[in-house]
């Protein structure tokens with residue numbers, strides 16, 4: 061399967077959604093998995109995988125996490141992130157750079173309510189990114205809370221929610237034999253998106 065090549069008049073978000081659907085159609089595992097890169101106060105980068113959970117009404121890319129985690133601290137401080145998708149079944153990658161903000165509580169509530177119960181309990185119990193005595197303590201905490209809540213709905217904890225990335229740059233990369241890859245970059249300007257080709 062091949063994807064449509066970027067062109068100046070296309071909207072990068074539309075193209076991204078087209079490529080994403082094409083990647084999902086190839087049957088590859090978790091096309092929504094993306095690398096999220098952040099930087100700390102010394103400019104030191106760190107990266108980890110998170111899952112793209114759709115788009116907000118403004119077309120910003122959404123993901124969810126623990127607001128007390130390392131990534132959240134860095135996102136809140138810098139308000140910048142880079143995202144990376146690699147879809148080997150299409151031999152393409154997409155790079156995104158943009159500004160980041162927390163989603164409104166209602167949006168996080170709505171998504172939290174759709175999560176499997178175990179994930180909801182884990183979000184409450186796990187002090188993501190912080191040291192723990194042992195893994196069993198996390199499992200015990202989840203069991204204890206499950207027992208305590210019985211069949212009642214699990215409330216979203218204040219320390220868990222979403223972020224939205226508003227891209228100001230997109231790079232669409234199309235792999236070819238002999239490393240003669242094609243690179244197409246859209247950058248946000250006052251007059252819409254600029255369009256540039258980069259050498260591979």
Ligand SMILES: Cc1cc2nc3c(=O)[nH]c(=O)nc-3n(C[C@H](O)[C@H](O)[C@H](O)COP(=O)(O)O)c2cc1C
Pocket residue numbers: 090093106107108109110111112123124125126129130131132188189
């Ligand atoms: C495929 C995959 C998807 C993941 N998705 C998420 C996610 O959506 N949210 C999240 O908080 N962590 C997710 N994780 C775990 C993170 O990679 C990471 O371990 C965790 O968020 C802590 O990161 P931090 O200490 O840098 O904040 C995922 C891991 C993998 C391998």
